[in-house]
Amino acid sequence: MLALRSFLQSTVATAPSLCHQQTRNTFILKRKHPLPLHKKGGKPTKMRGRHFVYDLVEDTNIAKKPDIKVILNQFINGVGVKGDVLSLRPTQAYRDYLMPGLAVYASPENLVKYKSVENEPKAENSYSSPYVRRTLGRFSKLVLQITMNKLQPWTLEPWHISASFRKSGFIVPEYAIEMPPVQIKGPDLSLQDKEFLITVTINKTEKAKVRCRIHHWATGLDRLPWEEFHWKQPKEALIPDQAAELENMPLPQ
Amino acid sequence: MAGTLFRSMFTNTLSFYKCNSSNLRSLHTATVSYAARKGTRAKARAKKVKVEVTKVGFIPHNQRGKDKISKSNVSKHLDDTFKPLAKDDVYPLKYYSWIVYTAEDAVKAHQQTHHPTMYNVPDAFVIARVEMNMEAAKKNRFMDSFTRLSLLPHTFPRDEERTILAFCKGSELIKEAMDAGATTAGGTDLIKKIQDGQIKIGDYDYVVAHPNIITELVPIRGLMKRRFPNVRSGTLEPNLKDLVRKFSGGVQYRVLKDEHQENFGFVEVPIGRLNMEPKQVAENIEAFLKDLQSARPKRDGLFITRCLLLSPPSPEKLKIDPFVYVDKTLSKEVREDSDDEGDAVAATA
Incomplete structure (x- = not known):
């Protein structure tokens, strides 16, 4: 019996461990009734039944795991560029980035490997920031309504467009707006059913064309009638040069 | 096993002393069910929440479950701190x-x-x-x-007009109150007019008073009811000028x-x-x-x-x-x- 046990122990100890998975089932317990102290060098006191009653302090199996770091190995729209280190929840990182092969673990070797990426010449289809492509996508579908007064005289200026952008939920500073080649003056009801393009420069690098329409605003009897789904209706170009370009841009459906 | 041994030894000793073994029962020490203390049950009874059953009348079929629809689980305290701060200079605010x-x-x-x-x-x-x-x-x-x-x-100019009735003694105070923006200001003569019914308290939005006239105001207390000037509601103060200004311009x-x-x-x-x-x-x-x-x-x-x-x-x-x-x-x-x-x-x- 004894020989058999020693034999088994020796074989188990020498054989390579088959389970490489780290066990996470640690339960940290605390004795409900602590053992009494015994004299130095003396015999420990006999343990009673109550000494085997425990309180659960922590179950490491259900403890929240910390975020893990991954490095992107390509440009991802709205997320980051190649070489960016992201800190993510483990499930999200594994399911969305590591499994599809969009990122690698941020191991010391990988960190060194992807550090040199920053110095590489940028690819042609790269952007000044990971969010630019998303912004461009939003601009391509946008029909910017510029509310101008129907009774007071005005000339269209960049701050009018900047304020109209802010009203429709876009932050565009005045310096980023490039006005159309012709000066637009009003009030002129012939402008009401026309559209034109302006150019917005994102991060002073990427340029985007935005479709604009002027609406003449007044209250009471002067108010223009409401047109249903006016943003879906195709309109005439105000500037003939832009007509072809406007026709190619899709309208929101 | 030890218990039975002990028990048999004990009975043996008792029989040795010629005692009846049935007397053993008196030695048995079980918990006696004493009555709970006087206050305990009353306390427990008081603790019990009385469930009131409210009778719901007939609700037409098309109106049932309306209160459920209006109840939303989404908190109205909006918190957008989970959203990042923009790094670009041109961006849609949505994200x-x-x-x-x-x-x-x-x-x-x-x-x-x-x-x-x-x-x-x-x-x-x-x-x-x-x-x-x-x-x-x-x-x-x-x-x-x-x-x-x-x-x-x-x-700043507002759309609404406020009417203020100010009570005080002394022509100087009355003039101050009128300058500050009171619609009507006066002393005992004004009280008399109210008693006669020439002026109606209900026409005024606010009623304020200086403490020096409060004793004379007591007879028309019944007419003013809850609008009787008092310190707690902030309508009775020695500094009548500021008080009127607060009510007219605030x-x-x-x-x-x-x-x-x-x-x-x-x-x-x-x-x-x-x-x-x-x-x-x-x-x-x-x-x-x-x-x-x-x-x-x-x-x-x-x-x-x-x-x-x-x-x-x-x-x-x-x-x-x-x-x-x-x-x-x-x-x-x-x-x-x-x-x-x-x-x-x-x-x-």
Whole structure:
């Protein structure tokens, strides 16, 4: 019996461990009734039944795991560029980035490997920031309504467009707006059913064309009638040069 | 086993002494069921919550479950801190947390959209929308909706007219009150007119008085009912001039508690006009927020949660930081001082 046990122990100890998975089932317990102290060098006191009653302090199996770091190995729209280190929840990182092969673990070797990426010449289809492509996508579908007064005289200026952008939920500073080649003056009801393009420069690098329409605003009897789904209706170009370009841009459906 | 051995030895000893073994029963020490103490059962009975069954009358089929629809699980306290801050200079706001403007910048932005070339309403109201956490000092208790009046440092023309009836003795005081903006001011002769029925109290929005006339006012107490001037409601003060000015020029606001979400309250109040200097509007906001903060319950955490500046007809809502003007949380000393927290809340309510 004894020989058999020693034999088994020796074989188990020498054989390579088959389970490489780290066990996470640690339960940290605390004795409900602590053992009494015994004299130095003396015999420990006999343990009673109550000494085997425990309180659960922590179950490491259900403890929240910390975020893990991954490095992107390509440009991802709205997320980051190649070489960016992201800190993510483990499930999200594994399911969305590591499994599809969009990122690698941020191991010391990988960190060194992807550090040199920053110095590489940028690819042609790269952007000044990971969010630019998303912004461009939003601009391509946008029909910017510029509310101008129907009774007071005005000339269209960049701050009018900047304020109209802010009203429709876009932050565009005045310096980023490039006005159309012709000066637009009003009030002129012939402008009401026309559209034109302006150019917005994102991060002073990427340029985007935005479709604009002027609406003449007044209250009471002067108010223009409401047109249903006016943003879906195709309109005439105000500037003939832009007509072809406007026709190619899709309208929101 | 040891027990039976011991028992047999014990009986043996007893039989040796010629005692009856049945007497053993008296040695048995089981717990005796004593009656619970006198107060215990009464206490337990008092603790039991009485379930009141309310009879629901007939509800037509098309109106059933209407209250369920209006109840939403989404908290009205919006929190966009999980959204990132923008790094680009041109971006759609949808994906980022709201921009926090300074009060001056927010007013300037509204001035742009209300410019004569755009909306052409250069004297539009600037309206402050303040959202609050209505939790009271005690747990699971909530503040009620309340109304307050606060005097802003820079007055601006409003749509409403207020009528004020001021009581005081002495021609000088009467003149002061009239100059400050009282509709009618007077002394004993005015009281007589009210008694005769020539002047009706109901025609006036507010009734204020100087303490030197309060004894003469007692006969018409029955006519005034709850509007009888008193210190607690702030309608009786020796400084009549400032009092009248507060009632004539101050803004009245009502903080409304949400019907379905008790910890959410909000107030919308005009605090200026766009043709004022942005700095003046900012000072008005400061005074208003400080007045609102004085109604704060004595508890930990936020009271004012969000502050927006609106200006119709523009649909824009611009967020400003209220905590540059008022404290974010209550200081610890104030919280520990107050023993009668409930009373403080009741007084403001």
